[in-house]
Amino acid sequence: MPRFTRPTPRLALLAVIAAPLMVLATACGGAADGDTASEETFVLKVTDGANAGPLAVGKRDGTFDEALAPLGARVEWVEAAPSVSANLKLFSTGELDISEGAFSPVVGALSKDVDLKIVAAAEQGGQDQSGIIARPDSGIESVRDLEGKRVAVNPAAKGEYLTLLALEQAGVPVNSVERVPLQIKDGASAFSTGQVDAWASFNAPYQEAKANGAVELVNEGQLDSQDRKVLLVRGSVAQERPDVVAAFLSTLQELVLRQASEPADFQNVFTTTGPTALSGTRLEDAIAVGAQALPPVPPGEDEAEALEAVSRVFTENGVTPAQLSAEDVFLDLRPLVSPEQAAQIDLEAGQ
Missing domain, CATH: 3.40.190.10 (Periplasmic binding protein-like II)
Known part of the structure; x- marks a missing residue:
């Protein structure tokens, strides 16, 4: 190198x-x-x-x-x-x-x-501005609760990286969580309408979802990204x-x-x-x-x-x-x- x-x-x-x-x-x-x-x-x-x-x-x-x-x-x-x-x-x-x-x-x-x-x-900076959030009615309170659930991620990018890193650190089998490949705009729609249980997001969409009651499971700073x-x-x-x-x-x-x-x-x-x-x-x-x-x-x-x-x-x-x-x-x-x-x-x- x-x-x-x-x-x-x-x-x-x-x-x-x-x-x-x-x-x-x-x-x-x-x-x-x-x-x-x-x-x-x-x-x-x-x-x-x-x-x-x-x-x-x-x-x-x-x-x-x-x-x-x-x-x-x-x-x-x-x-x-x-x-x-x-x-x-x-x-x-x-x-x-x-x-x-x-x-x-x-x-x-x-x-x-x-x-x-x-x-x-x-x-x-601002690594609390990205992470994984869950719908308030999903019953999901931690990354471990994602087993068997659907998580929207922008594929081969930050959302999928944060999700894989979080599952790895929490000891959750990756194959037990369905990663739904959606870009940010589509992920926001799927999350708000209940088509997915959780969403790996960042920046303004992430903050907006949290302001509307989404449950933060983990943010990027907590993952040692x-x-x-x-x-x-x-x-x-x-x-x-x-x-x-x-x-x-x-x-x-x-x-x-x-x-x-x-x-x-x-x-x-x-x-x-x-x-x-x-x-x-x-x-x-x-x-x-x-x-x-x-x-x-x-x-x-x-x-x-x-x-x-x-x-x-x-x-x-x-x-x-x-x-x-x-x-x-x-x-x-x-x-x-x-x-x-x-x-x-x-x-x-x-x-």
């Missing part, structure tokens, strides 16, 4: 990414030679951040386009489902190039030969324009640091009313989670071990055919870009 470097502390990262983004103009065939204006603009297709988070703020403020412009590139925002596993077709057809995600759906995606690479990862938040990219795009992807990554790092210091500004970014807006306790919880945000950094040895731990859970339970290693999916952008641009994302110093 190749050696992966480890990230620097947050202050060192701030010093790195605070460097003027204008150095990007000299990166990998960028605009320094004055030719970019005459070339066709490269379009990077990115998952729309909806109404919260760094992607939403970057869209609102034009931050990503400002960073990519010296490279002759711009962002096209793509409306997509709030889970990587539901967007695999978009990656396969070239309709989506880059997205935030997690280890678990990437492991599942690679078993389906989807061209995805992880270029950065971070510890997940090895999932990580990641920035994933279509491999062909990362190879064709690593300079553009690196510029996007360094800009995202800067936005995440802002989120940690100004978390309220990263909620209700476009609207304070409507289905994507938060209020009350849910807004307070989201702001608290935002304050814990860590910027994604080039993955190191700890992330490699975590990725392989997630893959083991899937492989041992027949979800994926073979154990995945870090070298199968991690892509180090630094050797592919100019020294100036590599300095924006090179976080080896200080360890």
Whole structure:
């Protein structure tokens, strides 16, 4: 396995990414030679951040386009489902190039030969925002009570990973629980109408279900989950324009640091009313989670071990055919870009 470097502390990262983004103009065939204006603009297709988070703020403020412009590139925002596993077709057809995600759906995606690479990862904050919940009328009070029951999971992704991990840790035979493969939107419907007894979910749908009386059996933090938040990219795009992807990554790092210091500004970014807006306790919880945000950094040895731990859970339970290693999916952008641009994302110093 190749050696992966480890990230620097947050202050060192701030010093790195605070460097003027204008150095990007000299990166990998960028605009320094004055030719970019005459070339066709490269379009990077990115998952729309909806109404919260760094992607939403970057869209609102034009931050990503400002960073990519010296490279002759711009962002096209793509409306997509709030889970990587539901967007695999978009990656396969070239309709989506880059997205935030997690280890678990990437492991599942690679078993389906989807061209995805992880270029950065971070510890997940707010692990109480995902887990397994049961209907209040189901009589289920613990993970052990799931034996003989039906649990909705988004397949080969976070929901199925958390369910398998929970069953393993509780000593419940995996085959004694029916895992019903449903993406988040369909899982919400099946759970609310009683078609399933329990649901492995995350983020807003999870919080909404709990607010409506669902019983939390276990959350991700209680499971010692090895999932990580990641920035994933279509491999062909990362190879064709690593300079553009690196510029996007360094800009995202800067936005995440802002989120940690100004978390309220990263909620209700476009609207304070409507289905994507938060209020009350849910807004307070989201702001608290935002304050814990860590910027994604080039993955190191700890992330490699975590990725392989997630893959083991899937492989041992027949979800994926073979154990995945870090070298199968991690892509180090630094050797592919100019020294100036590599300095924006090179976080080896200080360890």
